[in-house]
Amino acid sequence: MNPAPIDANEPWMRGLHADTGYLLYRLGLRSGQLFNTFLQESGLRLRHYAVLRFLATSEGALQRELSTRLGYDPSAIVGLVDDLEKLGFAERRPSPDDRRSRIVVLTRSGRGFLRDTDEAGLRVTNELLAPLDPAERETLHALLLRVAEDGLN
Numbered sequence: 001m002n003p004a005p006i007d008a009n010e011p012w013m014r015g016l017h018a019d020t021g022y023l024l025y026r027l028g029l030r031s032g033q034l035f036n037t038f039l040q041e042s043g044l045r046l047r048h049y050a051v052l053r054f055l056a057t058s059e060g061a062l063q064r065e066l067s068t069r070l071g072y073d074p075s076a077i078v079g080l081v082d083d084l085e086k087l088g089f090a091e092r093r094p095s096p097d098d099r100r101s102r103i104v105v106l107t108r109s110g111r112g113f114l115r116d117t118d119e120a121g122l123r124v125t126n127e128l129l130a131p132l133d134p135a136e137r138e139t140l141h142a143l144l145l146r147v148a149e150d151g152l153n
Helices: 020-042 046-056 063-070 074-087 108-128 134-151
Strands: 090-094 102-106
Touching: 020 046, 020 108, 046 063, 046 074, 046 090, 046 102, 046 108, 063 074, 063 102, 074 090, 102 108
Parallel strands: none
Antiparallel strands: 090 102
16 A cells, blocks of 8 residues: 655645754854854864853853853863863853852953954854845844843843
8 A cells, every 4th residue: 555645735844944943053053164164273162162252241150150151061161161271261260259169261361362263253154144234134133132032041
């Protein structure tokens, strides 16, 4: 007995590119590939860069806060911070609130690295968003922020 032919008009038969979640996933992968290529010379990866960018907006953070805010596994944060310390871009210091805890802070070298790589980071974003005009980029950013506020905090 032959199975019934598949009806191409069934909703579940839509192409992958009709699925917004899949598109976001693929664009996230592409963005990560572009950033990792740009960071390759420094020996860092996008995950390191994300930690540095987060630290640049704070006076320091506990490792568990980095894990929660960035969505990385706590064990991954330990390794990322170790790598950043070896490069002199971040350091662990006693927490001013609890001397038993240690916070991770961005060093002067880490700030310099971010400053030096900011333009290259913008080039990566511009390459990824090349098909969009400036108004479309602003709209996309605003929409992504709205989604991120609900789903990533």
